[in-house]
Amino acid sequence: MTPLNRIVSTLALAGSLAANVHSQASYPSYNSSPLAPDSTGMTSVAAEIAGHIQAGWNIGNTLEAIGSETAWGNPMVTNELIQLVKENGFQAIRIPCSWDQYANQETAQIDPSWLDRVKTVVQHCIENDMYVLLNIHWDGGWLENNVTPERQADNNAKQKAFWEQIATHLRDFDERLLFASANEPNVDDATQQTVLLSYHQTFIDAVRSTGGKNAYRVLVVQGPATDIERTDELMDAFPTDTVPDRLMAEVHYYTPYNFALMTEDQSWGNQFYYWGEEFHSTTDTSRNANWGEEELLDELFALMKAKYVDQGIPVVIGEFAAIRRTHLTGENLELHLASRAYYLDYVTEKCNALGFLPFYWDAGGLDNHGSGIFDRDTNTIFDPLALEALTQIETEQYWTQEGPTYAANANPDGDWANNHLERYLGSDPRDETSIPAKPSLQIDANKRLAYTLHRYSKNNGLLEFEYSHDLSTWNPFPMNIQTDTNTLLEAISDPLPDDAPIFIRIKITL
Secondary structure, eight states: OOOOOOOOOOOOOOOOSOOOOSOOOOOOOOOOSOOOBOOTTOOOOHHHHHTTOSOEEEOTTTTTOSSSTTTTSOOOOOHHHHHHHHHTTOOEEEEOOOOGGGBOTTTOOBOHHHHHHHHHHHHHHHHTTOEEEEEOOOGGGTTTTOOSGGGHHHHHHHHHHHHHHHHHHTTTSOTTEEEESOSOOOOOSHHHHHHHHHHHHHHHHHHHHTOBGGGTOOEEEEOGGGOHHHHHHHOOOOOOOSSTTOEEEEEEEOOSHHHHTOOSOBTTBOOOOBOSGGGOOSSSGGGBOOSSSHHHHHHHHHHHHHHTGGGTOOEEEEEEOOOOOTTOOHHHHHHHHHHHHHHHHHHHHHHHHHTEEEEEOOOOOOSTTOOOOEETTTTEESOHHHHHHHHOSSOOOOEEEETTEEEEOOOTTSOOSOHHHHHHHTOOTTOTTOOOOOOEEEEOTTSEEEEEEEOSSOOOOEEEEEEESSSSSOEEOOOEEEEEOSSEEEEEEEEOOSSSOOEEEEEEEO
């Protein structure tokens, strides 16, 4: 993870992928045992895999730590930790990983014991039926800090050598294992972006060359600095592949930096403690976010949807987080934690609505300015509020009759997991005792389906109706919005057919 400021670069015409370099490293080929392509367990394309991942989690500051797996204060990864993550609602784990410190600098050969260690961690994830995203992380900066024409040939040689070894060693895992080319490659202009594209192409070619299941494995390439605006501006070309529909694009999201990562006030701006208009403080007003809230997130995510998702390329939000500010006390701390949970929920919900894959950045820290949600020393939940915000993205609300009123089933603590859904369905999300009225769905005198929803406040979302005659095959059911005010939404259909039974289901996407 690298703190990112919002930077706009000027787009220039990209030149050739070739570069003039002072020297070129030469390493042995490590593709010594290529296999014929094997599609067993590899049938899903990238978009299908994306559909299975609603919540991802980073094992941060661990396998990428410089010195050793435990050098940055986290314990070694165990199967018990992976089980804990799985049991608490995550479907995928991103493994930031270092390789260069375990490699011979003359030959680029990775220590076999480190390859085995990484394989063990991947095995824990697969055995717990989780998807895995394995990368070359910062890794001392050999690639990330040197996306330049001067280092292009040397770095492509090392990129090829490393990925031939990694891909060969992990080749037998099925489609639940994904590889990622890099982490946050430092790119500021079109010239550097051309170099980055060559690094990604080398990665793809090296993995595919090893054959077996790697011939079909989904691969992930990073935008410049994994910054959304720079990616939208500079990444006009995408690497090529030998198989269709097996690539994803990756960006990260730490916006606004003042809220997500900033730990000290700076001359250009101060820390934000409260994010989201409904969570602004009325007493600690100087710490309310004054930029980078919901509207900007929506705008930035829309850029990635148009650039990639709409073109059939899923988008990985490989990292996002907001640090805890537990130096606060009393009502300020309570409001900050609620605001932080709202931020995490909003990012996750938007990712799922747009077809992105969200991976929360958990560096393991449990103190002030930490982002850890699990205590890895005891394998227990440390931050249930953040955990709930990240994982309760498919929570369904069921209504039960209670005398003359209806109540929605709530979580044991009395609060719902999704504040947007609460507000949409008519409950005040700030009041645990607020119960919405049951939405009305009935057939009127003209045999039309009429749907009425009283809301707490206007909250735009996608309301979809589907019908079926057999509860197996479902088709879109057109409904006309009659009114859409702050607190009332009404929809009505054309007259229903009389020739067959009809079943209706409703989907709300926020």
